[in-house]
Amino acid sequence: MWRIRIDTSTPKLALEVRDSDLLLAHFCTLDLAEFRLNKLAVNPSKAWWQGLEDAQHNLVFLHGYGDRKTGQHKGVTALAAEGGEVQWQLDEMAFYGLASDGMLVYRADAPDQPLTLVNPKTGNTLRDGISQQTAASLVADFSQTRYTNWEYPVMYKDGEPYFEEVCNFIADQSGEKPVVALEYAELSNNIVISYYEEGAVGNLDNFVVVYDLQGNLHLKVKLGSGLSGIGSDTFFIFNLQLYLLRDKHILQVYRLLA
Known part of the structure; x- marks a missing residue:
């Protein structure tokens, strides 16, 4: 894609x-x-x-x-x-x-x-x-x-204040440590984050997670593995539906909490 x-x-x-x-x-x-x-x-x-x-x-x-x-x-x-x-x-x-x-x-x-x-x-x-x-x-x-009903995530890179804040949230919830950059979107009932972890040989794995506002995890999807760099607009939201592109060729759609 x-x-x-x-x-x-x-x-x-x-x-x-x-x-x-x-x-x-x-x-x-x-x-x-x-x-x-x-x-x-x-x-x-x-x-x-x-x-x-x-x-x-x-x-x-x-x-x-x-x-x-x-x-x-x-x-x-x-x-x-x-x-x-x-x-x-x-x-x-x-x-x-x-x-x-x-x-x-x-x-x-x-x-x-x-x-x-x-x-x-x-x-x-x-x-x-x-x-x-x-x-x-x-x-x-x-x-x-x-x-009006379309939401793109905002990207935060390592070294920016919001990057550290969101990283700390993910670490508190899951113990995982995002690196390099992440993308963030917040709706009335959901927080959607796309982030990267270091892979086994120094490359990157990309995940998307969905939390409710109480910090409960509702979805975790691996979008890609063995990546040499980061991407942008790794997800988007339209009419409370979350659109994800997995492995560059699989489009998955999830209904978010209203």
Whole structure:
């Protein structure tokens, strides 16, 4: 699993799965009401040179590459979230972000120039000449509304005050000693922590634990072992459901206490 985005209007997850050995990429959507997986019909020979940008309005938005050496994004393609049929394309533009009244894009060959607002369902231009500052505000404002029921963890690294505080909590509860970094999210009835322990040969093992506010352990899952470094966004929470990615290819979902 390479990248996950959520369509909060549906809701669905959009998934980008890559195999670097075979140079293959696949794109899927997962219906969060029925947990039904839909593979999108993207040409396998072209899919490796595409990537997932975002998902909304029952559409999945992919980017291409203007410069494959630097990874510069170029092109926006909107696919139907069910079957993957192409709804529209903007070959010379690049994705900037979603706003409440449209999608912001910019010319891939002129990233410092004003942006354009397009209709995310059709790709038609709604407004030109949007400043960088205004574009950033529009995306930030919509994100606050869009992700009301969505929770990402906050990362704390070794040496930061909250890292030591959470480490002490885990040590008191389980006797284990987290290292390097951890990710933390606190809800009304749950505390979710992703942390690392030193493995047998100096590498890292990654665990996620869920406690209630009284310190009782309700879940412990090993996400990965033998890791050479840490990751970010190792879990997320949407509508009180905890989403975990185990061993980079197994998506597990748990219902949290309301």
